[in-house]
Amino acid sequence: MKIVVLVKHVPEPTAVWKFAPDMTIDRGAIDGHLSELDEYAVESAVRLVEGGLDAEITYLTVGPAQAKDGLLKALAMGGDKAVHVQDDAIHGSDALATSLVLAKALEKTGFDLVVTGMSSTDGEMSVMPSMLAERLGVNQATFADAIAVSGNTVTIAREGDGATLDVAATLPAVVSVTDRTGEARYPAFRQIMMAKKKPLEVLSLSDIGVSAGDVGAGAAAVKVRSIDAAPERQAGAVVTDDGTGAAQLADFLAARGLI
Ligand SMILES: Cc1cc2nc3c(=O)[nH]c(=O)nc-3n(C[C@H](O)[C@H](O)[C@H](O)COP(=O)(O)OP(=O)(O)OC[C@H]3O[C@@H](n4cnc5c(N)ncnc54)[C@H](O)[C@@H]3O)c2cc1C
Numbered sequence: 001m002k003i004v005v006l007v008k009h010v011p012e013p014t015a016v017w018k019f020a021p022d023m024t025i026d027r028g029a030i031d032g033h034l035s036e037l038d039e040y041a042v043e044s045a046v047r048l049v050e051g052g053l054d055a056e057i058t059y060l061t062v063g064p065a066q067a068k069d070g071l072l073k074a075l076a077m078g079g080d081k082a083v084h085v086q087d088d089a090i091h092g093s094d095a096l097a098t099s100l101v102l103a104k105a106l107e108k109t110g111f112d113l114v115v116t117g118m119s120s121t122d123g124e125m126s127v128m129p130s131m132l133a134e135r136l137g138v139n140q141a142t143f144a145d146a147i148a149v150s151g152n153t154v155t156i157a158r159e160g161d162g163a164t165l166d167v168a169a170t171l172p173a174v175v176s177v178t179d180r181t182g183e184a185r186y187p188a189f190r191q192i193m194m195a196k197k198k199p200l201e202v203l204s205l206s207d208i209g210v211s212a213g214d215v216g217a218g219a220a221a222v223k224v225r226s227i228d229a230a231p232e233r234q235a236g237a238v239v240t241d242d243g244t245g246a247a248q249l250a251d252f253l254a255a256r257g258l259i
Helices: 036-050 065-077 095-109 128-136 189-195 245-255
Strands: 002-006 009-011 032-034 056-062 081-085 113-117 139-144 146-150 153-159 164-170 173-177 200-203
Touching: 002 036, 002 095, 009 065, 032 036, 032 065, 036 056, 036 065, 036 113, 036 146, 036 173, 056 065, 056 095, 065 081, 065 189, 065 200, 081 095, 095 128, 113 128, 128 139, 128 173, 139 153, 139 164, 153 173, 164 173
Parallel strands: 002 056, 002 113, 056 081, 081 200, 113 173, 139 173
Antiparallel strands: 009 032, 146 153, 153 164
């Protein structure tokens, strides 16, 4: 069985994000790391194999050169090989174009089960799993808190407000997993070194049959017109308790319609 885990390299949230003149994030100029939520996707796939599933795990990322670091982190956690779609023309792509690139790459690698995070930690749209299932014409089961594979069926537990749904889908399928699937492991130094020896294939858009005109800012349905820095946080009001502290707090909340 072929499992492909999608892993996104995201900018460090604490870094000073730089924007290029065309209003896109200058990803190449910012340090990044494997999206934390994708670590759960990696962990889920590795646990399936450790649990006895006969499967090969491939990691797939779409991103600039630095995205390789995310693949290496995933390979250190387990799995077999990695594919990196890297092409300057992808810069400025929106979610639709990103899903096109990922879908075409998945058609090239082949897959029975695609495992993704429930959301990236930068874009946070949670749209990629559904877009991919639609483009690939396969089943989807999203927001899995637990995942199991038996024969050609993947089963997930999906926590709802009032009940837990047990959802079964016939493979091939796309499954997104939540941060409740189990703590992601920390790779040991030896595994980090071994990851560098695992196969890592770099593909361009032409390798996967995508035209440069179908991706990038020019093809994006989303246009960013301007970017403004968030306003500075104002200093909060300090209540000194001179015996009237509780009343001052109540007045403060009442003035804002909070009580
Ligand atoms: C090089 C590059 C430049 C981009 N430039 C822009 C831009 O200028 N403007 C813009 O609007 N958007 C841009 N995008 C697209 C955007 O950043 C997101 O990748 C895309 O819209 C997916 O949305 P999301 O991050 O909210 O993913 P979600 O739908 O929240 O992600 C769900 C899951 O899908 C998988 N996934 C998502 N993205 C990737 C990926 N790239 N590689 C592998 N797995 C992935 C992960 O498993 C993730 O947990 C760019 C993307 C790339 C790779």
